[in-house]
Amino acid sequence: MLEELKKEVLEANLELNNRKLVTYTWGNVSGIDRELGLVVIKASGIRYEDMTLEHMVVVDLDGNILEGKYNPSSDTPTHLEIYKKYLNLGGIVHTHSTYATGWAQACRDIPVFGTTHADYFYGSVPCTRVLSEDEIEGNYEKETGKVIIETLITREINPLEVPGITVASHGPFTWGESPKKAVHNAVVLEEIAKMAYLTNSINPNIRQVSKALENKHYSRKHGKDSYYGQKNEVES
Numbered sequence: 001m002l003e004e005l006k007k008e009v010l011e012a013n014l015e016l017n018n019r020k021l022v023t024y025t026w027g028n029v030s031g032i033d034r035e036l037g038l039v040v041i042k043a044s045g046i047r048y049e050d051m052t053l054e055h056m057v058v059v060d061l062d063g064n065i066l067e068g069k070y071n072p073s074s075d076t077p078t079h080l081e082i083y084k085k086y087l088n089l090g091g092i093v094h095t096h097s098t099y100a101t102g103w104a105q106a107c108r109d110i111p112v113f114g115t116t117h118a119d120y121f122y123g124s125v126p127c128t129r130v131l132s133e134d135e136i137e138g139n140y141e142k143e144t145g146k147v148i149i150e151t152l153i154t155r156e157i158n159p160l161e162v163p164g165i166t167v168a169s170h171g172p173f174t175w176g177e178s179p180k181k182a183v184h185n186a187v188v189l190e191e192i193a194k195m196a197y198l199t200n201s202i203n204p205n206i207r208q209v210s211k212a213l214e215n216k217h218y219s220r221k222h223g224k225d226s227y228y229g230q231k232n233e234v235e236s
């Protein structure tokens, strides 16, 4: 079942590895079929070099395995919480990519220091609060999803305008309308996290860019008045 989606999710997982965002088996990509309400996610602990379609596991939104002989990624409950809350998302990615994880471990939002950031993320990339002891000892992965949602709601963030977050003391999650777009956003997030780290190191007193520059760059690539690039392109 869901052969097309499985292929998409496999390719997206491999792309994550090709872009050097994963070490060993860290990281995972999922995709959702909204009509059926079913999610395809990579199996837990599989090496990327060995990954094939049979390592793509189909689960429902309650986490029941419907197809696949392997256990799904241990982060599956986090993905499911986000899919259940935000119905316009089609793909989710989690990595421990170095620079984005650096900001997560520092428990700091990634400020908008330049136009590269503003092209993709409308505002700072938020960092969640740390999880409580009860949340960690309870249904940890599900609570991770809930703290992501709590952060987006509290800060009135539209997840399509800010397609990623870092979870405090943990690492980044990104999303998009498809698994491919979610991976694209994971790659961009790592780059802007790196640039922000360098910017802050060179000049610790630097402020965020002006709202005018931020608005200009975001709106020329997104929304009804966008004019950057060619129609229907995915890559920038």
Ligand SMILES: [Zn+2]
Binding pocket: 094, 095, 096, 170, 171
């Ligand atoms: Zn993780």
